[in-house]
Amino acid sequence: MSQIYTLEKKEQNQSIPSNSKGSLRGFFSYIKDDKTKLIIVIGFIFINSAANTISPFLISKAIDKYIAVGNINGLLNIIYILAGVAAITVITGYMQGMLIGRISQRTLYRLKEALFAKLQSLPIAFFNQNKAGDLMSRINNDTDKINQFLSQWIGQFVGVMFSLIGIIGFSLYLNWKLSLVMMSMVVFIYLVTQFFSSTIRKKNRENLEVNSDFASSLQENLTNFKVVAAYGKREYLENHLDKTNNATFKSALSSGFANRVFEPTYEFFGAIALILVLSYGFHLVSIGDATVGMVIAFVAYTQRFYDPMKTLATAFGAIQLATAAWVRLQDIFSLENNLRTDSIGGDKTGKPKLRLELKNVSFSYDDKKMIIENANLSFEPGKTYALVGPTGGGKSTLANIMAHLHDPTEGYVYLNGKDMITYSQEETAREISVILQDPILFTGTVAENILYANTDFKDMNIADLNRILEHKGFKDVIKRFENGLETQVKQNGAGLSIGQKQLISFMRAILREPKLLILDEATANIDTITEAVLNKTLEALPPETTKIIIAHRLNTIKEADEIMFVNGRHVTPAGSYDAAIEMIKGAKRSS
Ligand SMILES: Nc1ncnc2c1ncn2[C@@H]1O[C@H](COP(=O)(O)OP(=O)(O)OP(=O)(O)O)[C@@H](O)[C@H]1O
Ligand SMILES: [Mg+2]
Structure with a gap:
C-alpha cells in the first residue's frame, strides 16, 4: 500500500506529545x-x-x-x-x-x-x-x-x-x-x-x-x-x-x-x-x-x-x-521512505529476456482513486514502445512507476528480471533515465545541469563535455543556448524556454546511456528540425537500449515497435500505428 506523507496538522487543542522529552x-x-x-x-x-x-x-x-x-x-x-x-x-x-x-x-x-x-x-x-x-x-x-x-x-x-x-x-x-x-x-x-x-x-x-x-x-x-x-x-x-x-x-x-x-x-x-x-x-x-x-x-x-x-x-x-x-x-x-529497497537476493547482472515487466500493477495517489488498474506489460531490450492516450489518462503516472519514482500500490515491477524493490535508488538511476514532462533544473550552468548526478562524468570540464556531446550528435542542440554549455540557468530554469529546458534534460538522459530510457513528452516543445536531430541521437544509443516514448504528436511514435494505449485506469496494447490511431479517435468520440 502506498503511504500518506502529509505533515498533518496536529489538532489545535492537542498538547505536545508526552514523548517530547524523548524526542x-x-x-x-x-x-x-x-x-x-x-x-x-x-x-x-x-x-x-x-x-x-x-x-x-x-x-x-x-x-x-x-x-x-x-x-x-x-x-x-x-x-x-x-x-x-x-x-x-x-x-x-x-x-x-x-x-x-x-x-x-x-x-x-x-x-x-x-x-x-x-x-x-x-x-x-x-x-x-x-x-x-x-x-x-x-x-x-x-x-x-x-x-x-x-x-x-x-x-x-x-x-x-x-x-x-x-x-x-x-x-x-x-x-x-x-x-x-x-x-x-x-x-x-x-x-x-x-x-x-x-x-x-x-x-x-x-x-x-x-x-x-x-x-x-x-x-x-x-x-x-x-x-x-x-x-x-x-x-x-x-x-x-x-x-x-x-x-x-x-x-x-x-x-x-x-x-x-x-x-x-x-x-x-x-x-x-x-x-x-x-x-x-x-x-x-x-x-x-x-x-x-x-x-x-x-x-x-x-x-x-x-x-x-x-x-x-x-x-x-x-x-x-x-x-x-x-x-x-x-x-x-519520522517520515520513512516507503520505496521498498529491501533485498531479496539474487544478482542483477546477466542478460535479461525482458528489460521491464509490469505484473498486475495498480496505482493510486491517495488510496481512493485508481489511476492504473491491473496493468500487465512487457518491454524487451532494444525495442521502442510508445504510450499514447488522452490527457490525464495516466501516462506520466505509469512512466513514474516504471522509473521507480513511485512504487505500485499493488503488483510488481521487474527490471532486468529482478523485482524493482531490490534496487536502491542509485542503482535504478544508473539503469533508467527519464525525461520528465516538466523538466527540473537547478541553478548553475547548462553543463552542470547535464552532469547532474552523473557519477561517471561528475568532474568533467566543459571542453571535454562539449566534445563528448558533439560526438553524440548534439552539436546543433548546444547552439540553441546563447553561451553554449556555459549558459547560466536561473532558479527553476527561469530565462530558458520550455524547449531549451527539454533539450538540457534530453542531453542529461542520453549522456548516461541508460538501459531503459523513458521520454515523457520530451520533444513536445521542440521545433521539428531539432527534433530530427534528437531522434538521431536516440538511434545512436546502444542497440539493447529500451525506449519508452510518451507523446501526443503522433508522428513521434511512428517508429515504435509497439504502441500502448493508456486511458481511464486501463493500459491496452494497441498493436500497430494505425490501430492506435483508431483507438484514440474512439476515445475522443466517447468522451
Ligand atoms: N501528484 C498527483 N496526485 C494526485 N493525483 C494525480 C497526481 N498526478 C496526477 N494525478 C492524477 O492522475 C491522473 C493521471 O495523470 P497523469 O499525469 O499520469 O496523466 P497523463 O496521461 O500523463 O496526462 P498528460 O497527457 O496531460 O500528460 C490524472 O487524473 C491526475 O489528476
Ligand atoms: Mg503526462
Whole structure:
C-alpha cells in the first residue's frame, strides 16, 4: 500500500506529545560533537553565577565585621575582592556568550544538514503531498526558534539554575529562617506556572502553524504570480494574503501575550517576598537573632532570587517555542521512505529476456482513486514502445512507476528480471533515465545541469563535455543556448524556454546511456528540425537500449515497435500505428 506523507496538522487543542522529552534527547544528539565546548561553557557559567551570588554575602560580612567596628583595612580588602569578583563576572560572561554563539551556529548547521538529507531521501509522493512553503517554514522558521533557544536561552537557563542553587546555599548558611521566608512565594509561582503552561504550549504550536500557512500561501502565490497577473487576480491575492497575514498577527499577539503572562506575576510575588523578608528580618534583628548586615544581604538575595525567575519565565517561553518547533521538525524526521529497497537476493547482472515487466500493477495517489488498474506489460531490450492516450489518462503516472519514482500500490515491477524493490535508488538511476514532462533544473550552468548526478562524468570540464556531446550528435542542440554549455540557468530554469529546458534534460538522459530510457513528452516543445536531430541521437544509443516514448504528436511514435494505449485506469496494447490511431479517435468520440 502506498503511504500518506502529509505533515498533518496536529489538532489545535492537542498538547505536545508526552514523548517530547524523548524526542528532545534526539535533539541533544546534534550538540554532542561540541560536548567539550559545552562543558567549558558550563564551567564559565558556573564561575559567573558563583561570582554573582557571593557579593551579597561579602557585603553582609563587610557590614557586620568591619563597618560596625570601623575597621577600614578590612573594609578595603572586601572592596578589592568585590572588584575582582566583578571583573570575573564580566570576563566569564563574555566568554560564555562567545562560545555559546559558536555552538549554536554549528548545531543549527548540523540540524539543517540532517533535514536536507532526510528530505532528499523521501520519495516523490512526499513532495506531491506537501506544500513547499510549509517545508521552507519548517526548515527556516522552526530551526530559527531552536537557534534562539540555544544561543540566547540555554546559557541564561543554566546560569539562573546555578545562581538559584548558590543563593539558596548562602542564604541557608546565613539564616535558615529568613531563607524559608524568602523562598515561601515559590509555591505560588509554581502553581501559577502549572496553571498556564498547557495554554502557552498550545498557543506556541498554533503560532508556528499559522506562520507556516502564511509561508505556504506566500510561496504558492509568488510561484504562480504569472497566472495571478494574467487573470487580473492581484486583488484576490492581496485579500488572500491579507487574511493569512491577519491570522499570523493575531496568533503572534496571543502567543506573545501568553509567553509574557509570567513576568508580572513573578514580579508581584517577588515584591511580596521582599516585604516579608524585611518585616521578619527586622523582627529577628530586634530580638537579636539576626544582624543588620544579614538583613541587607537578604534584601539583595531576595531580588537575585526572584529576578532570575522572570528570566526563567522568559526562557520557559523560549523553551516552549523551541520544543514546539522541534516537534514539527520531528514530523519530517519520522517520515520513512516507503520505496521498498529491501533485498531479496539474487544478482542483477546477466542478460535479461525482458528489460521491464509490469505484473498486475495498480496505482493510486491517495488510496481512493485508481489511476492504473491491473496493468500487465512487457518491454524487451532494444525495442521502442510508445504510450499514447488522452490527457490525464495516466501516462506520466505509469512512466513514474516504471522509473521507480513511485512504487505500485499493488503488483510488481521487474527490471532486468529482478523485482524493482531490490534496487536502491542509485542503482535504478544508473539503469533508467527519464525525461520528465516538466523538466527540473537547478541553478548553475547548462553543463552542470547535464552532469547532474552523473557519477561517471561528475568532474568533467566543459571542453571535454562539449566534445563528448558533439560526438553524440548534439552539436546543433548546444547552439540553441546563447553561451553554449556555459549558459547560466536561473532558479527553476527561469530565462530558458520550455524547449531549451527539454533539450538540457534530453542531453542529461542520453549522456548516461541508460538501459531503459523513458521520454515523457520530451520533444513536445521542440521545433521539428531539432527534433530530427534528437531522434538521431536516440538511434545512436546502444542497440539493447529500451525506449519508452510518451507523446501526443503522433508522428513521434511512428517508429515504435509497439504502441500502448493508456486511458481511464486501463493500459491496452494497441498493436500497430494505425490501430492506435483508431483507438484514440474512439476515445475522443466517447468522451
Ligand atoms: N501528484 C498527483 N496526485 C494526485 N493525483 C494525480 C497526481 N498526478 C496526477 N494525478 C492524477 O492522475 C491522473 C493521471 O495523470 P497523469 O499525469 O499520469 O496523466 P497523463 O496521461 O500523463 O496526462 P498528460 O497527457 O496531460 O500528460 C490524472 O487524473 C491526475 O489528476
Ligand atoms: Mg503526462
